Amino acid sequence: MAAPFGHAFIGMAIARRLGVRSRTGLAAAIVAGNLPDVDIPLSWLMHGDGWTAHRTWTHTAAFALTTGALAGMAGLLRAESVEGERDLIADTLMGAAIVGSHLVLDAIPYLPEVPIGPSAGGLRWANWALDALQWGAVAWLIWPKDGQRPEPQRAG
Numbered sequence: 001m002a003a004p005f006g007h008a009f010i011g012m013a014i015a016r017r018l019g020v021r022s023r024t025g026l027a028a029a030i031v032a033g034n035l036p037d038v039d040i041p042l043s044w045l046m047h048g049d050g051w052t053a054h055r056t057w058t059h060t061a062a063f064a065l066t067t068g069a070l071a072g073m074a075g076l077l078r079a080e081s082v083e084g085e086r087d088l089i090a091d092t093l094m095g096a097a098i099v100g101s102h103l104v105l106d107a108i109p110y111l112p113e114v115p116i117g118p119s120a121g122g123l124r125w126a127n128w129a130l131d132a133l134q135w136g137a138v139a140w141l142i143w144p145k146d147g148q149r150p151e152p153q154r155a156g
């Protein structure tokens with residue numbers, strides 16, 4: 001399980017690894033990585049609490065693949081990252097991978113609860129920090145390093 005920061009870090013890292021360079025594209029990856037949790041505010045609207053509809057239809061492979069593919073196809077993730085013609089298939093798969101990463105991270109258990117300090121959103125603040133550190137470290141491993149940048153294309 002990952003908290004919103006974890007989903008954001010992993011979403012950005014996948015996007016960056018797949019060539020997204022713009023801030024707009026990385027911001028879209030943050031939204032895409034957290035998109036399945038849109039059921040929390042929807043649950044508030046429909047049921048008066050954030051948990052009745054949580055982890056139901058938005059946490060399915062069909063939702064993740066469809067919404068991610070649409071976001072990728074629409075060019076939201078590649079915004080300002082590509083000059084010239086976009087690869088629609090690659091962008092579609094990237095969107096599906098980023099939204100789909102949410103389901104993978106949600107399937108992994110939280111670290112054990114650290115009973116220190118107040119809690120928010122059902123999670124102790126210490127665990128929010130640990131979650132961010134844990135997924136931040138994983139994102140750092142995914143994120144392309146300076147030595148892995150492709151050489152710029154030279155004309156001619």
Ligand SMILES: [Zn+2]
Pocket residue numbers: 036037059102106
């Ligand atoms: Zn979730």
